[in-house]
Each structure stands twice: as structure tokens, then as C-alpha cells.
Amino acid sequence: MIILIKVPYGQEYIDLDVTIPHEIIAPVNVKVGKESEIIAQALEIPVGMEAFSTFARTSDKLLVLVNDGTRPTPTSKVLKELYPILKEHPDVKFLIATGAHRGPTEDELKYIFGELLDEFRSSIHVHDARKDEDMVYLGESSNGTEMYLNRLVTETKNILVIGSVEPHYFAGYTGGRKSFLPGVAAYRTIEMNHMHALSEKAAPLALKGNPVAEDMEDAMKVLNDLHVFSIQTVLTADHGLYAMVAGDLKLSFELAVKKANEVFCTPCGRRGNIVLTVAPYPMDIDLYQSQKALENGKLALEQGGIIILVSKCREGIGDDTFLKLLCCAQTSEEVMQKIAEGYKLGYHKAAKMIQMGMHAQMWAVSDLDTGTLEMARLKPHTDLQETFDMAIATIRAKGKEPYAVVLPQGSLTVPLVK
Numbered sequence: 001m002i003i004l005i006k007v008p009y010g011q012e013y014i015d016l017d018v019t020i021p022h023e024i025i026a027p028v029n030v031k032v033g034k035e036s037e038i039i040a041q042a043l044e045i046p047v048g049m050e051a052f053s054t055f056a057r058t059s060d061k062l063l064v065l066v067n068d069g070t071r072p073t074p075t076s077k078v079l080k081e082l083y084p085i086l087k088e089h090p091d092v093k094f095l096i097a098t099g100a101h102r103g104p105t106e107d108e109l110k111y112i113f114g115e116l117l118d119e120f121r122s123s124i125h126v127h128d129a130r131k132d133e134d135m136v137y138l139g140e141s142s143n144g145t146e147m148y149l150n151r152l153v154t155e156t157k158n159i160l161v162i163g164s165v166e167p168h169y170f171a172g173y174t175g176g177r178k179s180f181l182p183g184v185a186a187y188r189t190i191e192m193n194h195m196h197a198l199s200e201k202a203a204p205l206a207l208k209g210n211p212v213a214e215d216m217e218d219a220m221k222v223l224n225d226l227h228v229f230s231i232q233t234v235l236t237a238d239h240g241l242y243a244m245v246a247g248d249l250k251l252s253f254e255l256a257v258k259k260a261n262e263v264f265c266t267p268c269g270r271r272g273n274i275v276l277t278v279a280p281y282p283m284d285i286d287l288y289q290s291q292k293a294l295e296n297g298k299l300a301l302e303q304g305g306i307i308i309l310v311s312k313c314r315e316g317i318g319d320d321t322f323l324k325l326l327c328c329a330q331t332s333e334e335v336m337q338k339i340a341e342g343y344k345l346g347y348h349k350a351a352k353m354i355q356m357g358m359h360a361q362m363w364a365v366s367d368l369d370t371g372t373l374e375m376a377r378l379k380p381h382t383d384l385q386e387t388f389d390m391a392i393a394t395i396r397a398k399g400k401e402p403y404a405v406v407l408p409q410g411s412l413t414v415p416l417v418k
Helices: 037-043 050-057 075-086 106-123 151-156 185-198 212-225 249-264 285-300 321-328 330-342 347-359 370-375 386-399
Strands: 003-009 012-018 022-023 062-067 092-097 124-126 137-140 148-150 159-165 225-233 243-248 267-268 271-277 299-311 361-365 379-381 402-408 416-417
Touching: 003 271, 003 299, 012 386, 037 075, 037 243, 037 285, 037 386, 050 225, 062 075, 062 106, 062 151, 075 106, 075 159, 092 106, 092 151, 092 225, 106 124, 137 151, 148 151, 148 185, 148 212, 151 159, 151 225, 151 243, 185 212, 225 249, 243 249, 249 267, 267 370, 271 285, 271 386, 285 299, 285 347, 285 379, 285 402, 321 330, 321 347, 321 370, 330 347, 347 361, 347 379, 361 386, 370 379, 379 386
Parallel strands: 022 402, 062 092, 062 159, 092 124, 159 225, 267 416, 271 299, 271 402, 299 361, 361 379
Antiparallel strands: 003 012, 137 148, 225 243
16 A cells, blocks of 8 residues: 655655555644634733733833744744734834844745834844854853853843744753743853753753753843743644743743643654654754754664655755764764864764764755765765665665654654654
8 A cells, every 4th residue: 555645845745655564753733723812812811920011011121032034933923913012112122033043034034023024124133143242241050051142131131032832852842941042142152051962861852851951941040130021832733823821931931841742742653664754844944953853753763774854955054063073073982072172062963963873874865965965974865755765675675674654844743652
């Protein structure tokens, strides 16, 4: 029996015929209410805080932190709901929380702000983690992470955060505190925090005991004199709005995490010796971002199996620090030795790529050139069907019966193997 699976690639789909036993692991198809009602209810009944209208009215200055174009956060929809309040505010600014990413393109600005872009354009600022002159030192976490944040945060003090919560492969979850660290933190601060991603405890869904998540939480203590109103959204796989929680930053994040688990944590019957994992748009922007799909896919992969990353990598590699490390170190020991000599942001990705390469064969279907994929320890392929059929033949040649696990939304799906 042939099953046709539509596999996302960029903003289109590729048909894949699957003739072997398999299961498709995707975000749960949850029941979704009326979007406008979800937003209105969250704003009317914030957790642990007054209503946003009161928060804004008593704030002489207001800074709105929004995600960049690598996240599917429905920022424009939330801003549209808040527009009557924001347009009346005497001093409102927007800061795009890019973390260590590049600034947004014009198309991404339109994606973030929607129909309100032109009206707010003159008030929009883009965080640049490498501009030290824009940063202010606020103290350090108990792990020694020095908190340098964009000075707009400390100058304004009244902050509206708009984020989205989904599992993250080493921070546990996105959202909440991530708008500050790494969102509007200095490069050196992000580097110090992300160094903890080398720990085996830095994993999807992990908050307690996860050194990255705990460092973020601890670092937030230096922000005690800020007044923060948080809006955390939880999306469906096709970017519809499933839930929204507003109010206190910590409480809204914790409640959104519970809703995110309902969507993105999917039971998996058994591990596959073939795992096909997809970085869907907009998370397919580059190889650096797409690697998250590999990490989630690994959770459903048998030792010695084949994992196939499917990602257009529309803008190439992204931050190439991890690639440079992979080029000059051949073994896991050499990678860890280089890291011990001096950690750089991105080295954690190299470590995880090396670790996965010891666990399985890594293949990729991508627009990236052959040489780049090979440097990343990924066996390059172009045709998805041919690649999948080749994986089947490779497993059979080992004397095993092929079994596939397919993650069409690999960047977002956490398979829970029974």
C-alpha cells in the first residue's frame, strides 16, 4: 500500500510516496476557538496583573518587545487588538528581539507588524546584539552570565512582551524570559548563556535541571525594577492561534507551557530506523535554525539509523561559527577540546551535530550546495523521493526491516516514544 505524504518545503509541498511501515508524528490537531475571542479573553483576564489598558495608562513610556521573522508569533494580530490603546499612548516604541540573528527584511517587517507597519515604522527599533554601545550592564546570574541588555529596556522600564511558546531543543521552551535573554541581550551575554547548551540536561521540554533554562530564569532577577506585561501565545501547526495568556511574565509563561504541551508533544509508537524531519517555513531560513528539526527528530531515531533533514535553507547557513568548528575538528573529542579552549556562540550546534553523527547517518534535502552540507556532516541529496527510497534500500542492505517516523513539522514537534 502506498501512502502519499505532503512534505513542506519552503512555502510549497513535495509529494512523498511511502511504501513501508511508518507513522507520522505531527503537532496535535487541537480544537481551536474563535481567534478574536481568545485574544479578547486573555486581555480581559490577565494573570497576576492589572488589565493592559491600566498598565499602559499608568506608563509614561512604553516599549513593546516583539519576535523577529524566524518565529511564527502572531504579533500583527495581537497588535491589531491592542491598537486602540497603543495609538493613544504618548510615547510608545517597538524593539524587535532578534537575539543574535540578523535584522528583519522588509517582507519580515510586514509579517511582524502587518497593516500597522507604516503607522509604527518611525517607532520601530531593531536589536543588534553586537552593538556594545547600545547595551547596559545590569548584573549577573548565579552561574556567572553577565546581563547586558539593550538600553531601551532600562530607559523605558515599562515593557510589553509579545511572544510565542513552543518546545525548544536546548532551552526547554521558547517564549517568556527568552524575549529578554537572548532576545534583547548583548552577544557576550547570549554566548555565556548558550554555553550551557552543551549539557545533556539542556533538552526539549526541560526546565527544571536544564542549565540554560535555569540560567535564563535566574538572570531575570536583575530585571526586578522593570514593569513587564506579558502576552504569550500558543499556536497550532499551521500557525493558527490555539491559546493566549496575558499578565505576569512568569505566570503567563508557565500557563502557556502547559497549553504548548497539548499541541507539540505527540506520542510515538516506536523509534524508526529512518526518520524524516522537516524544518517548515519560516524556520527553514538557514541551516543554523534548521538544526532544531534534527534535534527533535533524533528523539524518535534508532541507534545506527538514518535521519533525513528536509529544509530549503532559504538564506544559506546563517551564523557559520559552528560550521567553521566542524571543518577544523574531525572527532567529538577534538570538538570538545576546541570548545574547552574557548566557547563561541554556535559551538553548541557543532557539538550536537558531532554527537548525532556518532548516533546515526545524517542526510539532507536542501537548496544548500553540496560542499556546505558535507562540511556540516550531512550527506547531500536533492530529490526527496529518491533520498527516501535510498534510505529504505540502505536499511534493507543491513538486513533490517525499514520503519520510518516522519515529522512534517520537525522544528516544532517533540516525539514522546512510548
